[in-house]
Amino acid sequence: MSTITASEIKFIRSLGEKKYRTQTGLFIVEGEKLVAEAMASGFTVQRVYRMDEIGEDVMKRITLLSSPSPALAVVEQRKDTPETDFEALSIALDGIRDPGNLGTILRIADWFGIDTVFCSPGTVELYNPKVVQATMGAIFREKVVYRDLREVCEMFASRGKRIWGTFLEGSDIYSEALSDSGLVVMGSEADGISAEVGSCVSDRITIPSFASGQGSESLNVAVATAITLSEFKRRLL
Amino acid sequence: MSTITASEIKFIRSLGEKKYRTQTGLFIVEGEKLVAEAMASGFTVQRVYRMDEIGEDVMKRITLLSSPSPALAVVEQRKDTPETDFEALSIALDGIRDPGNLGTILRIADWFGIDTVFCSPGTVELYNPKVVQATMGAIFREKVVYRDLREVCEMFASRGKRIWGTFLEGSDIYSEALSDSGLVVMGSEADGISAEVGSCVSDRITIPSFASGQGSESLNVAVATAITLSEFKRRLL
Numbered sequence: 001m002s003t004i005t006a007s008e009i010k011f012i013r014s015l016g017e018k019k020y021r022t023q024t025g026l027f028i029v030e031g032e033k034l035v036a037e038a039m040a041s042g043f044t045v046q047r048v049y050r051m052d053e054i055g056e057d058v059m060k061r062i063t064l065l066s067s068p069s070p071a072l073a074v075v076e077q078r079k080d081t082p083e084t085d086f087e088a089l090s091i092a093l094d095g096i097r098d099p100g101n102l103g104t105i106l107r108i109a110d111w112f113g114i115d116t117v118f119c120s121p122g123t124v125e126l127y128n129p130k131v132v133q134a135t136m137g138a139i140f141r142e143k144v145v146y147r148d149l150r151e152v153c154e155m156f157a158s159r160g161k162r163i164w165g166t167f168l169e170g171s172d173i174y175s176e177a178l179s180d181s182g183l184v185v186m187g188s189e190a191d192g193i194s195a196e197v198g199s200c201v202s203d204r205i206t207i208p209s210f211a212s213g214q215g216s217e218s219l220n221v222a223v224a225t226a227i228t229l230s231e232f233k234r235r236l237l
Numbered sequence: 238m239s240t241i242t243a244s245e246i247k248f249i250r251s252l253g254e255k256k257y258r259t260q261t262g263l264f265i266v267e268g269e270k271l272v273a274e275a276m277a278s279g280f281t282v283q284r285v286y287r288m289d290e291i292g293e294d295v296m297k298r299i300t301l302l303s304s305p306s307p308a309l310a311v312v313e314q315r316k317d318t319p320e321t322d323f324e325a326l327s328i329a330l331d332g333i334r335d336p337g338n339l340g341t342i343l344r345i346a347d348w349f350g351i352d353t354v355f356c357s358p359g360t361v362e363l364y365n366p367k368v369v370q371a372t373m374g375a376i377f378r379e380k381v382v383y384r385d386l387r388e389v390c391e392m393f394a395s396r397g398k399r400i401w402g403t404f405l406e407g408s409d410i411y412s413e414a415l416s417d418s419g420l421v422v423m424g425s426e427a428d429g430i431s432a433e434v435g436s437c438v439s440d441r442i443t444i445p446s447f448a449s450g451q452g453s454e455s456l457n458v459a460v461a462t463a464i465t466l467s468e469f470k471r472r473l474l
Contacts, residue, residue, distance in 0.1 A: 104457055111456055113447035138453050174471040210350035210470045216375050219348055220341055223463045226456070230464045231471075233447045234411040 004054050012049075012062045012074065018125050025077045027127035028064055034137055035071040041140035044076040064129045077127055082143035084116050086159050087181050089232060092118040092149050094197050095188035096221060099124050103134020104222040105186070110138035112229040117144050118152045118183075120197070149185065153200035156183045163202045165193050166228055168218065170204030178232050186225050241291050249286075249299045249311065255362050262314045264364035265301055271374055272308040278377035281313040301366045314364055319380035321353050323396045324418050326469060329355040329386050331434050332425035333458060336361050340371020341459040342423070347375035349466040354381050355389045355420075357434070386422065390437035393420045402430050402438030403465055405455065410442045415469050423462050 014020040015028050026046065029038045039045050049072045051059045059068040084090065091114055096102050102124050109117050124131060126144050135142075145152075153163050162182040166173075185201060187193035193201070207227050209215050219227070251257040252265050263283065266275045276282050286309045288296045296305040321327065328351055333339050339361050346354050361368060363381050372379075382389075390400050399419040403410075422438060424430035430438070444464050446452050456464070 104460065107453050108456065108460060110448060110453040111446050113449055113452070136453060136455075141448075141450075141452065172474075174474055207467070209348050210473075211347060211378075212350055215350070215378065216344050216347040216373060218373075219345065219463070220459075222457075223341065223345060223460060226460045227463050227467045230444070230467060234468075236447075237409075237411055 004049070004058055009058065009061055012072070015074070016064045016129060018128065021077070021125070021127050025079065026074055027077055027132060028129055029073045029075050029132055030063060030065055030071070030129075031069045031133070032071050034133070035073045037137040037140050038073050038075050043078065043140055046074045046076060048073045065133070081145065082116065084143075084145075084155070086156065086161060088115055089181055090114060090116040090118065090156075090183050091225065091229070092120075092152055092183055092185045092197075093123050094120045094149055094185055094193050095122040095191065096186070097124055098189055099128045099130035100134045101189065101220070101222045102126070102128075103131045103136075103139075105225050106131075106135045106138040106142050106144070108222065108226045108229060110135075110141050112233050114229065115143055117142055118149060119144060119146045120149045120194075121146055122188075149197045150200055153183065153185075153197065157200070157202070163200060164205050165198060165201030165203070166224060167192065167198075167204050167206055170206040172208050173205045173228060173231050174208070176203065176205050178235050180232075180236055184228060184232065186221055186228070189221055241286070241295055246295065246298055249309070252311070253301045253366060255365065258314070258362070258364050262316065263311055264314055264369060265366055266310045266312050266369055267300060267302055267308070267366075268306045268370070269308050271370070272310045274374040274377050275310050275312050280315065280377055283311045283313060285310045302370070318382065319353065321380075321382075321392070323393065323398060325352055326416075326418055327351060327353040327355065327393075327420050328462065328466070329357075329389055329420055329422045329434075330360050331357045331386055331422055331430050332359040332428065333423070334359075334361055335426055336365045336367035337371045338426065338457070338459045339363070339365075340368045340373075340376075342462050343368075343372045343375040343379050343381070345459065345463045345466060347372075347378050349470050351466065352380055354379055355386060356381060356383045357386045357431075358383055359425075386434045387437055390420065390422075390434065394437070394439070399439050400437060401440045401442050402435060403461055404429065404435075404441050404443055407441030407443040409445050410465060410468050411445070413440065413442050415472050417469075417473055421465060421469070423458055423465070426458055
């Protein structure tokens with residue numbers, strides 16, 4: 001067994017808190033597959049702890065998951081501001097609070113070939129362990145930029161790009177003219193798109209319900225993102 | 238404050254366990270909105286407990302949620318076997334284990350006007366509190382039938398209906414001919430569609446990835462269900 005000091009254990013555990021992640025610029029990745037993806041990515045992996053080296057008891061003490069996995073890595077947060085390809089389709093998230101939703105949306109964006117995901121400052125932190133795990137590795141491939149979304153919209157608008165916003169009422173996404181570049185804005189779980197960001201939207205779109213009578217009032221935001229991106233992307237085929 | 242006995246508290250808490258739900262044929266619904274939907278539905282509500290009547294302390298003792306809500310109802314499970322409309326589109330879930338996924342799928346089915354959802358016996362129990370909450374009320378509108386999926390497929394096949402199965406490899410869903418009746422089978426999170434059920438599938442379909450390089454390997458099953466139903470339903474427009 002390789003040794004691990006008490007202060008090292010304490011340090012790793014502290015990375016479960018946003019305050020310490022921000023202070024150190026580090027985050028935790030857990031799971032054999034996810035750790036391997038971190039190491040193969042452009043991210044800098046500071047150290048990897050393996051259960052067969054440090055033992056199950058120590059792994060149980062440092063894990064942020066409900067049950068320990070075979071590997072845990074301490075990884076450096078990405079500090080560069082990635083460039084945006086304005087000729088591609090990007091998405092913007094306005095105040096997504098649930099870590100599982102953010103992680104799932106990154107996984108969906110990755111699937112649909114969306115490179116850049118803008119997040120409002122009120123969106124849950126990217127390096128929250130629940131976000132990291134829910135991305136299933138997409139966190140290592142997506143460019144995620146936290147920035148005031150009015151500024152982001154302005155960047156797209158100044159280049160003549162359309163800014164779609166998804167609302168409970170708007171043009172039917174299935175018949176609306178879509179395109180292969182621009183910005184798609186998704187609103188928060190509770191409040192949808194904020195008034196300030198909504199005023200920057202050029203095209204209000206909606207996913208119509210097919211329920212015959214009284215149906216569900218809304219879709220989960222990750223689910224709505226998936227349907228929206230599916231519809232944008234299939235049009236290119 | 239109305240009174241509530243210690244044995245009543247114990248009884249309600251016991252409904253957090255599948256064993257007692259099955260024994261009693263009851264389940265728990267929490268939240269002002271969900272309780273109101275239960276009462277307006279065809280389900281029989283045995284009793285409603287309100288925080289302003291029994292007090293916050295008691296509510297904290299009976300809630301199955303992390304924080305108590307203003308209302309909790311004890312509701313009777315549906316015992317009838319609903320009829321299937323073979324001229325409509327139905328879905329079948331083969332071994333979905335995650336309660337959040339099952340609940341989200343029912344919400345999606347409700348949105349897309351799917352009346353009947355078949356579940357393999359290995360699918361998580363419908364009345365699991367996490368399923369109930371995740372449906373956001375769709376549990377009161379959807380017909381959910383637990384049954385061997387090979388029998389279900391046979392029912393559709395004998396009526397000349399197609400049985401689509403979603404796989405990581407298959408015909409591109411965006412170009413495949415779809416129809417407004419038949420059965421769409423979704424596989425489990427870990428294993429996809431089982432070999433036995435897969436052999437009953439007439440059309441293997443897949444949602445293609447649009448990632449340019451190495452992208453995510455799969456989509457969450459609720460997300461895949463949403464994209465699939467969106468594609469089936471938009472064709473009717």
